[in-house]
Amino acid sequence: MKPDYSKDGGEFRRMTWRRWLPTVGSEKGRILVDLIRRNQPRRVLEVGTLIGYSAILMGRELGSHSELITIEIDEDEAEEARENIAKARIKARMEVLVGDALEVLPKLNGQFDFVFLDAEKDEYLNYLRLVEDKIHKGTVIVADNAGASAWAMRDYLDYVRNSGSYESRFIRVGWDGMEISIKL
Secondary structure, eight states: OOOOOSTTOHHHHHHHHHTTOOOOHHHHHHHHHHHHHHHOOSEEEEEOOTTSHHHHHHHTTSOTTOEEEEEESOHHHHHHHHHHHHHHTOSSEEEEEESOHHHHGGGOOSOEEEEEEOSOGGGHHHHHHHHGGGEEEEEEEEEETTTTTTTTTHHHHHHHHHSSSEEEEEEEETTEEEEEEEEO
């Protein structure tokens, strides 16, 4: 069955459930969409693509003048993400990079207005440090799984909450949640 890329992504979302894929899901997806709509970023960075579910959610909210770069370590999942993104017919420029984010991030150029972290939880602080010279005042950073994986990302959470460089808050979503930080 072909995935449905309609507004709510119905079949696409059901496919992720059938395959037990750890996507952001619909409730956290709505939070991401709302943040993209409110902040209207021109350049978005995602760390952890999987098969493109969250990239598609965010990309649909971007205009043709925007760009979303997403990084996936697994070549097969990156290829599936590329196919899913192509089928979604997103206006923004979408690029799926393959590799370990710790190696890919230093090679990226330019500034990002929005960053979504959804990969190895114990590496979130390292990811952030590798992009801090690529973000600016007002950049929004969203870290997924800040409830369920808070222990694994405790250094990241301590940093964004207490460094004085970010205004940060936790949004609970069921038994999990997202940490949303704004660069000061």
